[in-house]
Amino acid sequence: MSTAVKLGVAACIVAGVTLYMAYLGTTSSWKYYLTVDECLADAPALIKQPMRVNGRIVVGSLDITTARQHATFSLAGSGGELPVSCTGPLPDNLAEDMDVVVEGRLDDSGSLLGEKVLTKCASKYASEKETIATTVPPSSAGGRLR
Amino acid sequence: MRMMGQICLLAAFVGVSYSAFACVMGARWDRRDLLRTGLASAVGGVFALTLVVAVLSGALLVRDFSFNYVAQYSSRQLPWHYSLSALWVGQAGSLLLWAWMLGLLALVFRFWPWKQPSPIRDPAFGILMAYCGFLTATMVFAADPMEANIAPGEEGAGLSPLLQHPAMLIHPPIVFLGYAAWSVPCALVIAALFSRRVAPGNNPPNDSITGAMSAVHMPLDATWVRIARPWALVAWTVLGGGILLGAYWSYEELGWGGYWAWDPVENGSLIPWLVGSAFIHTLMTWQFCGMLKKTSVALAIVAFGMCNFATFLTRSGIFSSLHAFSQSPIGWLFLGLMLVLGIGGAVLIVQHRHSLVADKSLTSLLSREAFVIISIVALLLMATVTVAGTLSVALSEAIVGRRVMVGPAFYNNVLLPIGLVLLATLAAAPLLRWGAPPTTRQKQALWYSALATSVLFVVVLWRGVQHPLALAVAWLAAYSVAALVASLVLETWQRNAQRPWLGLLRTLVSNRRLYASFVIHLGFVCIAVGVTGSSLGSQRHELVMKPGEVTQWAGRSIRFQRLIERELPGKFVVEAELEISSDGKNPYYLLPAQHLHRLQDQWTTEVAIHSTWGSDFYTILHNGEGRDAVRLTLVENPLMRWMWLGGWVMVAGAGVRLWPSYRRSNQRRQPPVRHLRPPNSARRQRRELETASS
Numbered sequence: 075m076s077t078a079v080k081l082g083v084a085a086c087i088v089a090g091v092t093l094y095m096a097y098l099g100t101t102s103s104w105k106y107y108l109t110v111d112e113c114l115a116d117a118p119a120l121i122k123q124p125m126r127v128n129g130r131i132v133v134g135s136l137d138i139t140t141a142r143q144h145a146t147f148s149l150a151g152s153g154g155e156l157p158v159s160c161t162g163p164l165p166d167n168l169a170e171d172m173d174v175v176v177e178g179r180l181d182d183s184g185s186l187l188g189e190k191v192l193t194k195c196a197s198k199y200a201s202e203k204e205t206i207a208t209t210v211p212p213s214s215a216g217g218r219l220r
Numbered sequence: 221m222r223m224m225g226q227i228c229l230l231a232a233f234v235g236v237s238y239s240a241f242a243c244v245m246g247a248r249w250d251r252r253d254l255l256r257t258g259l260a261s262a263v264g265g266v267f268a269l270t271l272v273v274a275v276l277s278g279a280l281l282v283r284d285f286s287f288n289y290v291a292q293y294s295s296r297q298l299p300w301h302y303s304l305s306a307l308w309v310g311q312a313g314s315l316l317l318w319a320w321m322l323g324l325l326a327l328v329f330r331f332w333p334w335k336q337p338s339p340i341r342d343p344a345f346g347i348l349m350a351y352c353g354f355l356t357a358t359m360v361f362a363a364d365p366m367e368a369n370i371a372p373g374e375e376g377a378g379l380s381p382l383l384q385h386p387a388m389l390i391h392p393p394i395v396f397l398g399y400a401a402w403s404v405p406c407a408l409v410i411a412a413l414f415s416r417r418v419a420p421g422n423n424p425p426n427d428s429i430t431g432a433m434s435a436v437h438m439p440l441d442a443t444w445v446r447i448a449r450p451w452a453l454v455a456w457t458v459l460g461g462g463i464l465l466g467a468y469w470s471y472e473e474l475g476w477g478g479y480w481a482w483d484p485v486e487n488g489s490l491i492p493w494l495v496g497s498a499f500i501h502t503l504m505t506w507q508f509c510g511m512l513k514k515t516s517v518a519l520a521i522v523a524f525g526m527c528n529f530a531t532f533l534t535r536s537g538i539f540s541s542l543h544a545f546s547q548s549p550i551g552w553l554f555l556g557l558m559l560v561l562g563i564g565g566a567v568l569i570v571q572h573r574h575s576l577v578a579d580k581s582l583t584s585l586l587s588r589e590a591f592v593i594i595s596i597v598a599l600l601l602m603a604t605v606t607v608a609g610t611l612s613v614a615l616s617e618a619i620v621g622r623r624v625m626v627g628p629a630f631y632n633n634v635l636l637p638i639g640l641v642l643l644a645t646l647a648a649a650p651l652l653r654w655g656a657p658p659t660t661r662q663k664q665a666l667w668y669s670a671l672a673t674s675v676l677f678v679v680v681l682w683r684g685v686q687h688p689l690a691l692a693v694a695w696l697a698a699y700s701v702a703a704l705v706a707s708l709v710l711e712t713w714q715r716n717a718q719r720p721w722l723g724l725l726r727t728l729v730s731n732r733r734l735y736a737s738f739v740i741h742l743g744f745v746c747i748a749v750g751v752t753g754s755s756l757g758s759q760r761h762e763l764v765m766k767p768g769e770v771t772q773w774a775g776r777s778i779r780f781q782r783l784i785e786r787e788l789p790g791k792f793v794v795e796a797e798l799e800i801s802s803d804g805k806n807p808y809y810l811l812p813a814q815h816l817h818r819l820q821d822q823w824t825t826e827v828a829i830h831s832t833w834g835s836d837f838y839t840i841l842h843n844g845e846g847r848d849a850v851r852l853t854l855v856e857n858p859l860m861r862w863m864w865l866g867g868w869v870m871v872a873g874a875g876v877r878l879w880p881s882y883r884r885s886n887q888r889r890q891p892p893v894r895h896l897r898p899p900n901s902a903r904r905q906r907r908e909l910e911t912a913s914s
Contacts, residue, residue, distance in 0.1 A: 077581075078582050081585065081590060081594075084594070085594075088597065088638070088641060092601055095636075096605065099626065099629050099630035099631070099634055100626050102629045102630075103627030104624050105625055106622065106624060107625040108623070126625060142851070143851075166475075166814075166822070166823045166825050167822050167824075
């Protein structure tokens with residue numbers, strides 16, 4: 075067996091292991107990637123499925139508990155609103171009328187039970203609208219320090 | 221000033237665009253006058269870009285809100301250095317910075333005092349100017365940094381509080397410098413292929429027509445490889461440093477205890493770095509063994525193309541990223557450029573495939589080139605996996621009709637085994653030879669290194685580390701150090717066995733670049749150790765504490781002393797004072813905080829970290845729980861410091877590797893490489909003869 079063939083066999087083994095590990099990683103971490111409208115339209119089929127939903131928080135819908143460990147809000151779609159209930163540490167700048175990404179699963183009632191809520195980290199290139207979204211005043215943000 | 225800036229921007233666009241044409245065509249037609257005007261035009265264009273940068277910087281410093289850009293990203297409350305950093309915060313400003321840096325780099329490339337002037341220099345410079353023209357055109361037609369503010373107010377929107385961090389002062393410019401530098405090897409290879417240069421000793425036929433036809437069948441000269449290698453290393457180092465700075469910012473500023481989230485934007489910068497790493501190794505293999513020529517050419521183009529892909533990811537809006545990037549059409553312009561590069565590159569390689577045939581084939585699996593090839597495969601697999609994960613949404617929609625994304629588990633599952641293969645190849649590298657298997661002494665050294673490392677492995681096992689991955693990384697990390705030391709000892713012994721210190725000094729001086737490369741490998745090993753430790757050993761604990769309360773966690777005693785409130789310019793600060801001790805004797809204090817930024821009415825988390833070589837103790841203050849009680853998260857991140865150390869070691873190694881070596885270069889001076897086109901003097905003589913005969 076020539077050196078090149080040996081090297082080729084080794085490369086095939088590495089590629090095979092990589093593909094298998096990719097398969098394992100995909101099956102354990104995949105999520106549907108949806109907009110609010112897609113989620114609302116397909117809700118019965120998506121119950122209990124892992125998903126990541128992007129949307130804007132409806133003004134007047136955000137409610138954060140005093141311990142800042144739980145928040146409920148609605149995400150706006152063009153044809154309706156998706157109720158969301160999130161538990162766990164919340165982002166500092168979580169606010170109404172702001173684009174967020176919620177990772178979680180739909181429950182039987184069609185609410186999204188968020189395991190993680192992510193706000194856009196206002197980064198370079200951010201447009202004005204995205205960077206200076208008004209936050210909930212500290213006094214009403216529930217348990218904010220002073 | 222704004223009008224002056226706009227005129228300068230237009231002048232820059234015209235200047236660099238003409239320069240691109242004049243330099244490429246001047247070199248092709250061998251027209252010195254055209255080349256001269258092209259160079260002058262390039263200098264003028266880059267000077268005009270410098271003026272645009274100066275105008276926008278001045279406007280940011282004096283808070284001139286008649287500039288729309290200044291009104292969007294600066295404010296009077298902002299410290300001057302953060303106001304200046306807003307230059308690269310917005311889309312238009314960052315494009316301006318990128319174009320300016322590219323222009324300056326191109327001038328350095330063109331006017332660097334090369335010892336061996338090469339005919340590919342001018343066309344390569346022309347290609348760089350064409351790219352600079354593309355960036356300038358996106359500003360002129362799609363993202364004008366000089367845009368007027370229709371209703372200027374007394375105050376601007378200000379900079380996002382999350383970006384007010386020292387790492388963010390330098391992270392974006394460094395990444396853009398890296399992107400700009402990756403264009404140089406790409407320009408060089410395109411110029412080399414277009415100019416149809418052949419290696420010394422390979423004489424093309426005399427007939428002009430058949431000569432031109434058969435030039436593509438002659439081996440391509442490796443001059444471009446020699447020129448491209450330091451540029452590739454500069455680009456690789458700068459981009460790597462930029463990525464690590466971004467990770468450091470994420471670790472310190474975002475307050476989630478991690479540093480990498482596999483976000484599309486983060487992946488976008490990692491992909492060209494991985495491809496670039498593979499490219500640098502293909503260049504070495506070409507230079508030392510005459511192998512991997514097509515791969516080198518392809519990777520030069522792909523590495524640069526991936527920089528544009530990163531911009532496409534951030535600008536097109538097709539992905540939901542944690543980074544709030546506004547959507548604009550320029551993302552699609554970058555995709556278009558990438559497609560042109562991809563198709564053009566593929567055509568070039570196919571067209572010149574006969575001149576890119578390897579000089580020899582692989583002779584031994586234990587030669588250095590075999591290990592380099594394995595590492596290149598591993599790096600390219602890593603890049604491919606990262607691209608596949610990043611594009612999983614688009615790919616799944618095309619394949620199964622549903623948009624599905626993969627999470628961090630996908631990347632971690634796949635990249636860990638490949639990373640181990642990569643570590644294994646670089647660990648043994650110092651004791652391998654180019655073109656042949658290791659000598660008997662080297663083989664012995666390989667075995668002794670393995671033996672010594674196994675002793676350390678037992679110690680690590682005895683200390684309680686049981687995770688197979690942690691053990692494998694520890695063994696390979698130790699092996700890479702042992703192999704490097706063994707290589708130094710062997711060579712020192714061969715040079716001067718009587719006076720080993722003198723022998724060591726001579727070894728290091730005469731093989732400075734080689735050992736600098738191994739130091740870069742050691743930096744990578746440090747990063748692998750840091751990543752493994754912080755990924756596998758990280759612990760978190762969330763708790764509510766009252767003033768004076770003490771808790772025991774992760775071998776530490778943590779006492780919450782008090783809550784401190786302070787008013788600073790533009791923000792209100794609340795800090796939790798924590799007294800921490802590991803042995804009860806040497807307490808240290810940490811102040812995790814929350815800042816309320818008045819202008820944006822936004823709270824930000826400011827973590828406090830106590831870092832040692834063993835671990836980082838990372839504290840996050842969340843919120844109040846009534847009566848001065850606070851909710852805290854404590855995080856133990858083992859070996860984090862090794863990751864940042866790895867970055868510094870890599871930069872230091874690259875600095876030593878890049879340091880010029882005047883004496884050796886003079887000794888190695890070679891006769892200029894033949895070019896297919898006859899020299900000017902020969903042409904002139906032929907023209908004179910033709911004129912005389914007519």
